[in-house]
Amino acid sequence: MIYSFSLSQVSVWAGLGLLLSHGWGLLDYRQATQWIRSFPRGDGFGGLLLALATGWSAWLAGTINLMEYTRFRPLFVLGVIGLGVTSWLYVREFIAVRSLGILFLLAGDVFLDAAFLRDDIGRLIVVSYAYLIIAEGMVMVGAPYLLRDAITWGLATPGRGRFFMALGVIFGVALLGLGLFVY
Numbered sequence: 001m002i003y004s005f006s007l008s009q010v011s012v013w014a015g016l017g018l019l020l021s022h023g024w025g026l027l028d029y030r031q032a033t034q035w036i037r038s039f040p041r042g043d044g045f046g047g048l049l050l051a052l053a054t055g056w057s058a059w060l061a062g063t064i065n066l067m068e069y070t071r072f073r074p075l076f077v078l079g080v081i082g083l084g085v086t087s088w089l090y091v092r093e094f095i096a097v098r099s100l101g102i103l104f105l106l107a108g109d110v111f112l113d114a115a116f117l118r119d120d121i122g123r124l125i126v127v128s129y130a131y132l133i134i135a136e137g138m139v140m141v142g143a144p145y146l147l148r149d150a151i152t153w154g155l156a157t158p159g160r161g162r163f164f165m166a167l168g169v170i171f172g173v174a175l176l177g178l179g180l181f182v183y
Contacts, residue, residue: 002064003113010114011126011179015172022168029162033155039096040148046096047088053102054084060106094144101140108134122182126175 025032039045061076069076088095111130115123140147155161 002060003110005110005114006183007114007118007123007126008179008183010111011175011183013179014111014126014129015174015176015179018168018172019176020172022165022172025165026162026169029158029165032165033161036151037155040094040144040151042096043092046092046094046099049096049099049103050084050088053099053106054081056106057084057102094148097140097144097147101137101144104133104137104140108137120183122178125178129171129175 025036058077058080061080062073066073066076087098091098108130111126111133115127115130154164
């Protein structure tokens, strides 16, 4: 196991993240939707997300057990940092979406690691969410324009946008409740 987070901790943090992000969307719908629509092409926020993804990946490359490849660890770390820098320099289109996709892939590993070897059936909620964000992450990295299209469709009417934000709040409260009272 790479991470030492319990399922309760992971569920609480994910629930808080969903509750705060989607709650902000419900409370200040106009400003939230304006920011969400500008997100896919946002270079500044994309650079921040790319730096987080690069740092997290470099930390993983520097700490995980590489077995017979351990002697190449410095090269792997430099390679990850090089990929982050060259992505910023040469793959600027939809960099925010691609970086968020990488962070989703990394976060899915945290969720699955926390649920590993647990017998209770409630863990499957977090595991299902982990596989959902992993699939979303793969799509965001491979076809980032689809997130832009999904945002356009999801926010086409205020009713639809509020519905999806309310869904996020409800799922965030559910994860928070599971983390505090079940796991």
